[in-house]
Amino acid sequence: MKLLLASTSRLYGQGYLEYLIEELRDFFKGAEQIVFVPYARPGGIGWDAYTEIARKGFEPLNIEVLGIHTLKNVSLELPKADGIFIGGGNTFVLLKTLKETGHFEPIATAVRSGTPYMGSSAGSNVAGLTIGTTNDMPIVYPPTFEAFGFVPFNINPHYLDPVPDSTHMGETREQRILEFHHFNTQPVVGLREGSWLRIEGNKVELRGSITARIFRKDQSPIELPPGELLL
Amino acid sequence: MKLLLASTSRLYGQGYLEYLIEELRDFFKGAEQIVFVPYARPGGIGWDAYTEIARKGFEPLNIEVLGIHTLKNVSLELPKADGIFIGGGNTFVLLKTLKETGHFEPIATAVRSGTPYMGSSAGSNVAGLTIGTTNDMPIVYPPTFEAFGFVPFNINPHYLDPVPDSTHMGETREQRILEFHHFNTQPVVGLREGSWLRIEGNKVELRGSITARIFRKDQSPIELPPGELLL
Numbered sequence: 518m519k520l521l522l523a524s525t526s527r528l529y530g531q532g533y534l535e536y537l538i539e540e541l542r543d544f545f546k547g548a549e550q551i552v553f554v555p556y557a558r559p560g561g562i563g564w565d566a567y568t569e570i571a572r573k574g575f576e577p578l579n580i581e582v583l584g585i586h587t588l589k590n591v592s593l594e595l596p597k598a599d600g601i602f603i604g605g606g607n608t609f610v611l612l613k614t615l616k617e618t619g620h621f622e623p624i625a626t627a628v629r630s631g632t633p634y635m636g637s638s639a640g641s642n643v644a645g646l647t648i649g650t651t652n653d654m655p656i657v658y659p660p661t662f663e664a665f666g667f668v669p670f671n672i673n674p675h676y677l678d679p680v681p682d683s684t685h686m687g688e689t690r691e692q693r694i695l696e697f698h699h700f701n702t703q704p705v706v707g708l709r710e711g712s713w714l715r716i717e718g719n720k721v722e723l724r725g726s727i728t729a730r731i732f733r734k735d736q737s738p739i740e741l742p743p744g745e746l747l748l
Numbered sequence: 749m750k751l752l753l754a755s756t757s758r759l760y761g762q763g764y765l766e767y768l769i770e771e772l773r774d775f776f777k778g779a780e781q782i783v784f785v786p787y788a789r790p791g792g793i794g795w796d797a798y799t800e801i802a803r804k805g806f807e808p809l810n811i812e813v814l815g816i817h818t819l820k821n822v823s824l825e826l827p828k829a830d831g832i833f834i835g836g837g838n839t840f841v842l843l844k845t846l847k848e849t850g851h852f853e854p855i856a857t858a859v860r861s862g863t864p865y866m867g868s869s870a871g872s873n874v875a876g877l878t879i880g881t882t883n884d885m886p887i888v889y890p891p892t893f894e895a896f897g898f899v900p901f902n903i904n905p906h907y908l909d910p911v912p913d914s915t916h917m918g919e920t921r922e923q924r925i926l927e928f929h930h931f932n933t934q935p936v937v938g939l940r941e942g943s944w945l946r947i948e949g950n951k952v953e954l955r956g957s958i959t960a961r962i963f964r965k966d967q968s969p970i971e972l973p974p975g976e977l978l979l
Contacts, residue, residue, distance in 0.1 A: 529915035560927035607927060609886075649887050654924040655840075656880050657931050662889040675918040684760035686941055687906040693885040696791035696838060700888050710917055 548599030556614035557606025605638030676707035779830030787845035788837025836869030844890035907938035
């Protein structure tokens with residue numbers, strides 16, 4: 518499998534996918550057409566409008582972007598695509614829609630057969646074993662929390678460090694992930710904005726310029742620098 | 749029904765339930781024994797230890813606290829209690845455990861028959877129609893998101909205003925609740941820390957010294973001051 522899992526689609530003050538453009542050029546080298554999955558659709562936007570945003574993001578690379586919802590036969594057409602990109606939004610909405618449309622399995626099959634997969638935010642969450650470490654609000658009830666499991670761990674995108682001297686009594690991100698490990702065993706990668714994972718076969722590489730926070734059950738969290746991650 | 753729904757069990761720098769003590773004295777007036785539900789159990793703590801924290805919180809009021817998990821027959825014993833208190837922690841864990849233990853229905857029956865119900869944080873979430881506006885991480889998969897529905901709206905506890913000049917690209921709380929309304933119709937009460945709702949029959953009163961943020965589908969959010977809320 519060949520995967521690119523980003524914490525976010527956009528850095529503050531930048532355009533959509535702007536910070537990732539050189540990485541995308543390399544990851545999708547030779548690609549002419551990729552399929553975009555707009556099912557996490559953030560508030561107030563339709564699938565067509567969201568696909569249009571992705572289309573513009575890939576314009577500098579001369580890669581055509583097709584919305585999966587516009588394909589006539591997903592099972593037949595998806596394997597022909599040069600890549601699949603699932604954008605961010607709400608992870609619960611995304612997983613529920615993937616299941617309801619029947620597009621979950623064709624995507625899983627294509628990616629396991631070698632079609633390059635890119636996810637950002639919610640799209641990175643669903644590449645993990647479960648969506649149990651999403652930050653999103655559970656605004657719809659999906660039929661399962663089990664995700665694609667392209668990687669043998671979970672991702673926490675938009676990872677946030679505790680705010681020093683905060684007086685707010687809600688849990689910190691770290692507390693939430695430690696509580697996740699009371700009920701689950703898989704490692705969790707806390708992926709800060711501006712970081713991404715590049716995965717080829719069993720090799721998982723952290724890219725970007727900052728460390729990721731790695732949580733393993735019954736161990737203290739650790740910071741790992743960019744480079745290969747042994748998970 | 750008689751309900752007390754608090755945003756949090758504790759304010760920064762204060763003891764457990766300290767800020768609510770006078771309200772509790774009034775709400776549980778005449779009560780000798782209440783049943784505590786520790787099923788949201790925050791990380792690293794057992795049901796007994798969590799119940800002990802609640803027991804100490806009610807000590808100044810001379811009210812005895814029994815853990816629901818120690819009752820021999822919940823259906824028989826719960827209706828005899830002078831009140832029910834569900835504490836905070838993880839809302840997904842709470843709802844899943846309420847369902848798995850079979851204690852969801854006996855609690856619903858007792859509260860609908862008049863037993864005073866107090867919730868804080870996750871315990872307030874489950875008093876609403878669904879847990880779809882919890883802030884918690886979905887660390888376990890509950891069999892439903894439908895909650896007790898003691899009130900005809902949803903609650904968002906620990907409500908947080910957007911951080912001015914934030915460069916973080918995760919959604920604000922307000923964005924999340926507006927997205928909730930793309931898929932759901934019930935109003936949402938954004939309950940800030942230090943606020944609580946006191947409900948008797950159909951009367952919903954906001955207490956504490958700060959406003960709550962009220963979200964209705966297809967309307968702009970509004971701030972309402974302490975006093976009766978028309979929802």
